[in-house]
Amino acid sequence: MGEKKYVMGNFAITRGAVESGVQVAAGYPGTPSTEILEGFAEYQGIHAEWSCNEKVALEVALGASLSNVRSMAVMKHNGTNVSTDLLMHLNFTGISGGLVVISADDPAGHSSQNEEDSRILVHTYANLPVFDPSNAIEAKSMVKDAYELSEKTEMCFILRPVMRVCHSRAVIPFEDYDEASFPKAQWRDDRDRYIMSGVEVPELGGIKRPQARHRWLNNKYKELQELFEGSPYNHVEDGEGNIGLVGCGIGYTYIKEAAGMLGKKYPILKLCTLPIPKKKILGFLQDKEKVIVFEELEPVVENLIKQLCQENRIPMEVLGRSGFYPPDGELTAQMVLDAVKKADPEVKVIEEFQPRKIDIEIPVRTRTQCVGCSYRSLLYNVKRIARRYKGIVFGDIGCHDAGSFKPLELQSTIYCMGASVGMATGAFFAGEKRPVFSIIGDSTFFHLGLNGLINASYQNGKQVVVLCDNATTAMTGFQPHAGSGINLYGESAKKVDLNKFGEAIGVSVHHVDPYDNKRTYETLKEAVQEEGVSLVISSRACYLKGSREGIKFFEPREVHVDQERCNGCMVCINDFGCPALIYEADNKKVHIDELTCVHCAMCAVVCKRGAIS
Amino acid sequence: MKKDILIAGVGGQGSLFATNVLCQYALERGLNVLGTETIGAAQRGGSVVSHMRISDQPIYSPLVPPGRGDVLLGMESIEFLRNIKILARNGYYILNLYSLPTVYTNLGIDRYPSEDEIVAAVKEACEKGYIIPATVKAAELGNTQMTNVVMLGVLGKVDDFFEYSEVKKIVEKISPKKFLKENLMAYEAGRELV
Ligand code: SF4
Numbered sequence: 001m002g003e004k005k006y007v008m009g010n011f012a013i014t015r016g017a018v019e020s021g022v023q024v025a026a027g028y029p030g031t032p033s034t035e036i037l038e039g040f041a042e043y044q045g046i047h048a049e050w051s052c053n054e055k056v057a058l059e060v061a062l063g064a065s066l067s068n069v070r071s072m073a074v075m076k077h078n079g080t081n082v083s084t085d086l087l088m089h090l091n092f093t094g095i096s097g098g099l100v101v102i103s104a105d106d107p108a109g110h111s112s113q114n115e116e117d118s119r120i121l122v123h124t125y126a127n128l129p130v131f132d133p134s135n136a137i138e139a140k141s142m143v144k145d146a147y148e149l150s151e152k153t154e155m156c157f158i159l160r161p162v163m164r165v166c167h168s169r170a171v172i173p174f175e176d177y178d179e180a181s182f183p184k185a186q187w188r189d190d191r192d193r194y195i196m197s198g199v200e201v202p203e204l205g206g207i208k209r210p211q212a213r214h215r216w217l218n219n220k221y222k223e224l225q226e227l228f229e230g231s232p233y234n235h236v237e238d239g240e241g242n243i244g245l246v247g248c249g250i251g252y253t254y255i256k257e258a259a260g261m262l263g264k265k266y267p268i269l270k271l272c273t274l275p276i277p278k279k280k281i282l283g284f285l286q287d288k289e290k291v292i293v294f295e296e297l298e299p300v301v302e303n304l305i306k307q308l309c310q311e312n313r314i315p316m317e318v319l320g321r322s323g324f325y326p327p328d329g330e331l332t333a334q335m336v337l338d339a340v341k342k343a344d345p346e347v348k349v350i351e352e353f354q355p356r357k358i359d360i361e362i363p364v365r366t367r368t369q370c371v372g373c374s375y376r377s378l379l380y381n382v383k384r385i386a387r388r389y390k391g392i393v394f395g396d397i398g399c400h401d402a403g404s405f406k407p408l409e410l411q412s413t414i415y416c417m418g419a420s421v422g423m424a425t426g427a428f429f430a431g432e433k434r435p436v437f438s439i440i441g442d443s444t445f446f447h448l449g450l451n452g453l454i455n456a457s458y459q460n461g462k463q464v465v466v467l468c469d470n471a472t473t474a475m476t477g478f479q480p481h482a483g484s485g486i487n488l489y490g491e492s493a494k495k496v497d498l499n500k501f502g503e504a505i506g507v508s509v510h511h512v513d514p515y516d517n518k519r520t521y522e523t524l525k526e527a528v529q530e531e532g533v534s535l536v537i538s539s540r541a542c543y544l545k546g547s548r549e550g551i552k553f554f555e556p557r558e559v560h561v562d563q564e565r566c567n568g569c570m571v572c573i574n575d576f577g578c579p580a581l582i583y584e585a586d587n588k589k590v591h592i593d594e595l596t597c598v599h600c601a602m603c604a605v606v607c608k609r610g611a612i613s
Numbered sequence: 614m615k616k617d618i619l620i621a622g623v624g625g626q627g628s629l630f631a632t633n634v635l636c637q638y639a640l641e642r643g644l645n646v647l648g649t650e651t652i653g654a655a656q657r658g659g660s661v662v663s664h665m666r667i668s669d670q671p672i673y674s675p676l677v678p679p680g681r682g683d684v685l686l687g688m689e690s691i692e693f694l695r696n697i698k699i700l701a702r703n704g705y706y707i708l709n710l711y712s713l714p715t716v717y718t719n720l721g722i723d724r725y726p727s728e729d730e731i732v733a734a735v736k737e738a739c740e741k742g743y744i745i746p747a748t749v750k751a752a753e754l755g756n757t758q759m760t761n762v763v764m765l766g767v768l769g770k771v772d773d774f775f776e777y778s779e780v781k782k783i784v785e786k787i788s789p790k791k792f793l794k795e796n797l798m799a800y801e802a803g804r805e806l807v
């Protein structure tokens with residue numbers, strides 16, 4: 001029999017997949033989902049890969065599934081957006097070997113550029129079945145059930161864990177599994193399903209295949225509704241009164257937390273599946289006047305219950321995310337308490353929360369590049385050039401994006417993966433007279449940036465693309481990519497030759513060593529004066545990763561600020577901004593914090609008064 | 614019984630070892646444990662909070678709700694202040710008096726409060742707790758990364774639930790060989806701070 005381990009929710013999901021016999025797992029790093037795929041590296045005999053982007057990952061997983069083995073695609077909500085086109089086809093074709101997609105949401109956007117509820121894409125839009133786990137143990141068990149049901153129904157299943165489930169730590173049962181029992185790859189043609197095209201289907205009166213498959217999906221949806229009536233993930237807990245609380249996924253845990261502080265026991269309906277079990281819900285609604293639905297992040301289940309009430313002519317107040325409590329951000333136990341009090345003013349709250357008074361201004365903390373990171377001197381030089389030529393800098397996602405915050409405020413935009421290059425092209429063709437720049441990291445470039453670059457070149461645009469090549473996906477914890485030369489297992493792998501790539505698509509390629517201040521500046525200056533698209537590749541490994549591995553980046557040098565010479569102009573902070581440089585408001589001078597400085601000496605070139613040496 | 618603990622600090626300061634020790638301690642006593650952490654970007658310097666909940670009853674949410682925390686461990690002064698709302702009326706704190714400036718305080722946009730102001734504000738807001746120089750102590754012992762182990766030593770000393778010698782056994786058990794001696798020294802040093 002197996003053992004129990006205290007692990008992160010993400011590893012519980014990995015383990016669930018391994019015990020289910022997953023043979024192929026593919027994904028792209030993104031908080032909060034990253035560790036799920038990393039977890040596969042520990043297991044033999046499974047092909048796990050960091051794909052170039054999430055759509056590719058889903059294609060890989062689908063190809064494996066149609067080859068009759070179990071597979072998994074792992075992504076965060078933004079990645080689900082990227083793979084939507086494929087989702088909108090595989091929902092029509094169905095699958096062969098069990099296929100589970102993990103679409104991890106980050107309500108409140110703790111580590112994201114936006115917040116969204118991917119249940120809308122995968123369920124409301126693609127009509128696929130969804131498990132919304134309330135905790136890590138449930139997530140693991142759902143993964144295992146999802147594989148069984150996926151094969152039984154021929155449907156791709158989605159697990160939608162939110163960040164608090166992914167990043168929770170709990171005691172998880174590790175069960176044994178028998179590798180010999182897992183099916184081997186065996187392709188079988190099934191042209192009526194796998195060839196998605198507008199051909200006629202004579203047996204259905206000549207309607208086109210897309211419509212025929214849509215009909216299939218609609219029937220499947222009904223079948224799933226029936227199936228989930230008996231799901232162990234939906235249940236009712238009795239209580240008193242005519243107000244019911246509905247908890248979806250993590251929402252259920254906040255209800256249970258709040259229940260301990262309420263002077264009355266409310267009936268609870270836990271709902272962790274989509275489609276919703278209609279009969280079970282109708283049963284719960286029977287003696288109720290109001291229900292409050294707690295879910296992250298949009299009123300998905302709330303709207304489904306409203307629809308159900310309307311279909312059945314049930315007069316019911318269905319309250320929730322649509323305006324009864326805050327329609328954005330994460331849920332909390334306090335939000336549940338507040339909502340319950342609003343719906344039931346009579347209720348007593350045991351031990352009402354009284355905030356402590358704290359009489360002090362607390363400064364905010366933003367992230368920035370690590371001390372010693374080569375991006376700092378790169379951005380410093382891009383800022384100098386952009387200032388000199390009045391450039392507009394389009395930003396992308398990655399460690400360099402911190403250059404868009406104070407003090408640098410270099411990039412003017414941050415949207416989604418790879419958007420910088422295309423947006424710069426658009427500004428150029430809009431007739432913007434100022435030169436346009438884009439800054440993009442290598443992992444983002446391989447994800448969805450290269451299409452934009454090919455397009456920029458093809459359209460005869462003009463821009464300087466600064467490619468920050470640190471040979472890894474640093475922000476999410478150093479996952480390799482197509483330019484790293486290694487794969488997920490750390491084994492050597494093919495590496496894209498960016499030079500040849502640039503040449504092949506007709507852009508002018510430059511290289512800089514960002515630690516070489518002068519050459520970096522000169523190269524950027526050359527690039528901005530060129531016709532056409534210039535690709536400036538700044539190649540230096542991630543300092544944080546590299547220094548842990550013992551790589552030497554520079555000759556360390558003791559650096560000090562001469563307090564006599566420093567006149568407090570703050571150029572070193574505003575244009576460069578190493579966190580080890582500290583401005584002392586009292587004497588209006590800068591000094592270096594010895595505990596944090598790594599002696600890279602990059603700041604020495606920044607001070608035009610020669611105070612840093 | 615229940616023990617809701619929150620550890621607040623800055624990315625790169627390291628608190629994972631301490632949470633692992635406390636968790637192991639609770640598990641060995643047959644208690645339920647549930648935790649969560651905000652893991653920001655790999656880059657250093659963002660706010661980091663880990664929640665750890667121990668109970669003999671089922672635990673539902675991994676988040677300690679505001680006003681319900683039994684122990685607030687502050688690895689850095691303003692991160693501690695930022696999370697003070699978590700502390701229950703009868704809860705207590707252990708604050709490592711240590712200031713890591715922010716980008717904005719370096720820039721002179723925000724002001725980092727002085728140690729005196731911090732101490733005064735903390736004493737005003739909370740009844741029970743300990744203010745200690747754990748990072749200074751860890752640096753004396755040769756490695757600021759041991760701050761969290763020093764704080765563990767304080768916890769073992771002041772909290773009846775965490776038996777000093779039992780926690781020490783776990784520190785011994787789960788320390789990587791390379792850091793075993795250092796960690797034990799840091800743990801002992803914590804006890805002497807209070
Ligand atoms: S993680 Fe690496 S690339 Fe990112 S800021 Fe730190 S050193 Fe730079």
Ligand code: SF4
Pocket residue numbers: 561565566567568569570571572573589590606607608609610611612
């Ligand atoms: S060190 Fe130089 S750049 Fe920085 S504030 Fe002083 S004079 Fe200005």
Ligand code: SF4
Pocket residue numbers: 371372559578579580581592596597598599600601602603604
């Ligand atoms: S030498 Fe200058 S730039 Fe480098 S870490 Fe120290 S203060 Fe920062």
